Amino acid sequence: MRCVMFAELFDDHAGQLRGYLARRVGAHVADDLVSETFLTAMRVHESYDAERGSVVGWLYGIATNLLRGHVKRELRLLRAAERYGIDMVTAEALETVVVARIDAQSHLRRLAGELARLSADDRDLLLLTALAGLSTHDAAIAIGMNPATARSRLHRLRQKLKGAQVDA
Structure with missing residues (x-):
């Protein structure tokens, strides 16, 4: 896929994808996940197979995998916060360090x-x-x-x- 095609894909689908993700994890995280979805799509565009389904399904598949990773990270932080008796802000700061x-x-x-x-x-x-x-x-x-x-x-x-x- 060419860059022009990715721009069209973004224009056509980013809004709906963001809406779906925002309902799942909030607007701020959704923005990051949408960006990461399209960056990932550009990196792995060779894996897209039109015979397996639409490009929309492929994009939502990428977004779903990224969403799962985000949820895993959040659960890991929640467990660490509980285990060590610290708040989420501190847990996130420790992870960042x-x-x-x-x-x-x-x-x-x-x-x-x-x-x-x-x-x-x-x-x-x-x-x-x-x-x-x-x-x-x-x-x-x-x-x-x-x-x-x-x-x-x-x-x-x-x-x-x-x-x-x-x-x-």
């Missing part, structure tokens, strides 16, 4: 892999400026590199690492 830590650990693993692939001079230059807070000029002197070379290298390294972050 855990998810953020997992994301950070994943990011650090990717970053460590990228750093390991750098030459010793490039790694030292990057870490001296990023961790030690040295200026590019001082870092270059510390590793015996021409400061002009260090500036261009550091720029290239930062671009490379930014690219690796986006690709991940």
